[in-house]
Amino acid sequence: MTTTVHTPVAKDTDAAAGGLRRAAGGLVTGWSLIRAFTVLVYLFMFLPVAVVVLLAFNASQFGSFPMEGFSFRWFVALWNNEAIVRAFKTSLLLGALTALVSTTLGVLASLALVRYDFRGKSLITTSLIAPILVPEVVLAVALLLFLRALDMPKSFPLLLLGHVIFTLPFVVLIVQARLVAVRREYEEAAMSLGANAFHTFREVTLPLIMPAVFAGIIFAFTISFDDITGTLFWKPGGVETVPTQIFAMLRNSISPEINALGAVMVGVTVAVPLAGAAIARRMAAALK
Amino acid sequence: MASSDAEAPGLRPWILMAPALGAVTLLLAVPLCFIAVYSFWLRTAVGSEQVGFHLDNWIEVLTDPFYRDILLQTLRIAALSTLCCILLGYVPAYFIARSKTRHKALLILLLMLPFWISYIIRTMSWINILGVSGALNAFLLWLGVIGEPLQILYNEGTVILGLVHFLLPFMILNIYVSLDGIDPNLVDAARSLGSTAWQAFREITLPLSLPGLAAGSLLCFVLGAGTYITPLVLGGPTDAMFANLVFEAIITQIDWPLGSALSLALLVVLGAVVMLYTRYAGIGQLAKSFR
Numbered sequence: 001m002t003t004t005v006h007t008p009v010a011k012d013t014d015a016a017a018g019g020l021r022r023a024a025g026g027l028v029t030g031w032s033l034i035r036a037f038t039v040l041v042y043l044f045m046f047l048p049v050a051v052v053v054l055l056a057f058n059a060s061q062f063g064s065f066p067m068e069g070f071s072f073r074w075f076v077a078l079w080n081n082e083a084i085v086r087a088f089k090t091s092l093l094l095g096a097l098t099a100l101v102s103t104t105l106g107v108l109a110s111l112a113l114v115r116y117d118f119r120g121k122s123l124i125t126t127s128l129i130a131p132i133l134v135p136e137v138v139l140a141v142a143l144l145l146f147l148r149a150l151d152m153p154k155s156f157p158l159l160l161l162g163h164v165i166f167t168l169p170f171v172v173l174i175v176q177a178r179l180v181a182v183r184r185e186y187e188e189a190a191m192s193l194g195a196n197a198f199h200t201f202r203e204v205t206l207p208l209i210m211p212a213v214f215a216g217i218i219f220a221f222t223i224s225f226d227d228i229t230g231t232l233f234w235k236p237g238g239v240e241t242v243p244t245q246i247f248a249m250l251r252n253s254i255s256p257e258i259n260a261l262g263a264v265m266v267g268v269t270v271a272v273p274l275a276g277a278a279i280a281r282r283m284a285a286a287l288k
Numbered sequence: 289m290a291s292s293d294a295e296a297p298g299l300r301p302w303i304l305m306a307p308a309l310g311a312v313t314l315l316l317a318v319p320l321c322f323i324a325v326y327s328f329w330l331r332t333a334v335g336s337e338q339v340g341f342h343l344d345n346w347i348e349v350l351t352d353p354f355y356r357d358i359l360l361q362t363l364r365i366a367a368l369s370t371l372c373c374i375l376l377g378y379v380p381a382y383f384i385a386r387s388k389t390r391h392k393a394l395l396i397l398l399l400m401l402p403f404w405i406s407y408i409i410r411t412m413s414w415i416n417i418l419g420v421s422g423a424l425n426a427f428l429l430w431l432g433v434i435g436e437p438l439q440i441l442y443n444e445g446t447v448i449l450g451l452v453h454f455l456l457p458f459m460i461l462n463i464y465v466s467l468d469g470i471d472p473n474l475v476d477a478a479r480s481l482g483s484t485a486w487q488a489f490r491e492i493t494l495p496l497s498l499p500g501l502a503a504g505s506l507l508c509f510v511l512g513a514g515t516y517i518t519p520l521v522l523g524g525p526t527d528a529m530f531a532n533l534v535f536e537a538i539i540t541q542i543d544w545p546l547g548s549a550l551s552l553a554l555l556v557v558l559g560a561v562v563m564l565y566t567r568y569a570g571i572g573q574l575a576k577s578f579r
Contacts, residue, residue, distance in 0.1 A: 030485070038383040038395075041376055045402055045456060048413035051423055055416055109308035116301035124305065127312055134316065135514030135558055137531040141538055141551040142319035148544070149322055165315040168308060197300070226406045228517055233539065243408045250412055250521060259416070262409040269404045 049266060056263035058256055074260035084261060087245040091225050094156075094241060098163040098224035099217045105164070106171030106216055107209075111201070113172075114179040115187075132169045139166060140233035154236040162234045163224040170223065171216035178212030179205075211280040218276040222269050320555075327549035337545060345549035355533065355550075359557070362530040365444065366513035369451040373459040373508045374501065376452065381463035381500075382493075385470075399464070402457045411450050411521045418446065442524040450522040451512045458511070459504040466500025467493070499569055506565045510558050530554050 059071035078084050113125055131139060143162055144154070152158070182205065190200040206213070228243035235244060242265060249258050327345055330338040349355050384395045402410065417423050418440040425437040440446070470493060478488040516531035534554065537547035 034379055034383050038380040041380045041456070041460075042395075042398060044376070045453070046398075048417050048453070049405055049410060051416045052409060052413045105308040105311060108304045112301035112304035116304075118301050124309065127317075128308055130312065131316055133510075133559075133562055134320075135510065135531070135554060137514055137516060137534050138320075138323075138551045138555045139316065141534060141547055142323045143315055144538070145326055145544060145548060146315075146319035146322045149326075161311075161315055165311060168311065172308070222404050226404075226408075228408050229515070232517075232535070243406060246406075246408050246412065247517070247521075250415075258412065262406075262412070265406045265409055269406060270401060273400075273404050 049262075052259050052262045053266060055256065056260040058259070060256070074256045075264070077257055078260050078264065081257070083240065084242075084245060084257075087240040087242050088264075090156075090239060091241040091243075094159060094163060095221040095225040097160055098167055099220040101160070102164045102167040102171050102220040103213060103216045106168055107175050107213055110172055110175040110179050111205070114176055115184075128172050129169045131166050136166060136229040137233075140230040144233050154234060156236070156239065158236075159231065159234045159239075162230050163227060166227075166230065167220040167223050170219045174216050174219060175209060175212045178209050182208045210283050214276055214280045214283070218273050222272060225269060323548040323552055326545055327552050329545040329548075331543045331545050345546050348546070349549045349553050355553075358528055358533060359530055359553075361444075361528075362513050363557075365448055365451065365529060366509050369448050369455060369512045370459075370505050370508040372448065372452045373456050374505065377456055377459035377504070378463055378501070381460045381467055384460075384464050385467035396464075399457055399460055407454060408517065408521075410453060411518055414446065414450055414453070414522060415441065441522065442527075444523070444527050447519050447523040447527050447529075450518045451515065454515075454518065455508040455512055458507045462500045462504030462507065463497060464500070466497045466503075470496045502565065502569050506562065506569075509561060513558055514554065 054067070056074055057070050057072070058067050059069035059073065060067065109128055113121065113128075140162065143158070143165070147154075147158055186204050186208065187200050190204045191197075195203065225241075226243060227241075228247060231241055231244055232247070235241065240248065242261065246258055246261055246265075249255065249261075326337075328341050328343070330340065330342045330344055332338050384392060384399070387395070415422065419425070420437040420439065420441075422441075424440065425434075428434045429437065474492050474496075475488050478492050479485070483491065513529070514531055516529060516535050519527045519529050519532055530550070531554065534547055534550045537543045537550055541547075
């Protein structure tokens with residue numbers, strides 16, 4: 001009798017212990033599978049770019065495997081290639097101007113959207129974000145056609161306008177998010193102590209949202225610096241940015257020079273945000 | 289116009305918004321109206337446009353099987369790329385959200401990195417891997433598995449591969465944001481009530497992460513369906529997508545009216561996808577990745 005009572009209990013605990021063990025074992029192997037999968041996905045994301053950078057140092061005539069020693073010759077070749085240097089200057093100038101204009105417009109608009117209540121606010125918020133919802137190709141065609149209808153030829157200012165319009169939503173989103181977190185009391189305190197709206201903005205609000213402003217500048221710069229979809233439509237004949245230059249060079253075949261240019265691009269577009277993040281952190285620390 | 293009430297904002301917000309709003313109106317809204325008008329014009333044999341109300345471009349775009357096939361091909365490529373992004377992206381997003389190690393910050397930083405690396409570089413990098421003299425062929429030749437290089441590149445598969453490589457960070461980031469917002473107590477509660485890890489995931493974590501999954505899918509689909517660079521770099525001659533038609537019409541053939549009709553068609557199709565999404569999810573989810 002007693003055994004018949006005890007057996008199921010014993011079985012139960014056994015089963016429970018086994019279940020626990022299985023669960024723990026499952027967790028461990030499950031988690032390591034998840035980790036292994038994650039590592040593979042990250043490799044998928046970065047390995048091809050790493051190969052570009054590696055091949056940029058290939059001494060061989062051809063931009064391909066096998067590697068034939070380590071050399072800087074393709075970087076020297078880049079430096080001596082007038083078209084590429086010109087493209088680089090164009091890209092830097094375009095990126096810097098885009099960042100300046102786009103961030104200015106974005107910060108002003110974000111202030112209005114976060115600090116004031118007015119009719120039609122959600123509609124205006126949506127319309128300011130609209131440029132990222134419209135496919136860039138369509139945006140490119142629309143702007144190009146509009147300026148053509150106004151009899152304005154393709155030009156550098158057109159490129160700038162185009163880049164401003166599709167970087168603006170990113171700046172608005174970033175600055176808005178930060179501004180919501182800045183407490184109004186600081187501004188109200190400044191106002192009650194006699195500062196006018198402009199002073200309050202310059203002395204209180206701007207320093208507090210500076211990290212976001214900085215992030216906006218960097219976002220706008222890198223998006224502009226990288227863009228090819230709109231740029232191919234807008235660029236005047238003879239003007240190339242780095243991405244369109246690479247695209248044009250790809251038409252022939254992949255050369256070590258393209259890999260070297262790619263490596264430089266990766267350097268610029270990765271170094272700028274990292275440096276920016278460091279500066280932003282220092283700024284944030286200074287505020288405390 | 290300024291109100292006598294000191295609390296009322298008056299004109300100030302409008303002055304602050306004026307430049308940005310002006311830019312969006314002049315550089316986006318008005319130009320979009322312009323392409324709508326242009327799409328009803330005609331291109332004459334001499335290359336100039338004939339003003340008027342002609343349905344010819346639209347009839348061509350809507351009835352020509354050539355355009356329909358490329359539209360379907362575009363939607364298929366975008367959908368397959370999005371699906372691959374979900375399959376490849378969910379697990380890493382889950383890993384980042386659940387890991388408590390110091391690697392977490394590094395993993396997130398690395399996730400942001402591809403956004404900074406040029407799209408054209410990332411796309412062309414696959415030529416170095418899969419090209420006739422790329423890493424894979426060099427490796428297989430060295431192993432002696434193959435006698436001469438394989439032609440792997442320049443087909444629909446490599447277009448999808450390039451798109452997945454470009455879009456995956458968007459997907460992972462969106463899923464991560466949504467997974468990170470889930471209260472871990474919910475899963476603990478489910479576990480303590482006797483559900484298995486898998487049940488807790490299926491019943492709690494997965495449903496709660498669906499908004500991020502949906503936002504990521506929308507971004508991947510719309511960005512994927514609107515590209516023309518990837519097919520040009522990694523596709524063969526028959527792998528054109530709809531945006532390639534637009535580029536062809538505008539830049540190569542200089543047929544503005546047809547190009548306008550084609551880009552409006554693309555806008556309507558992708559706009560319908562966005563509408564469908566906002567109907568169920570709201571646009572707010574998309575903005576979350578920026579916080």
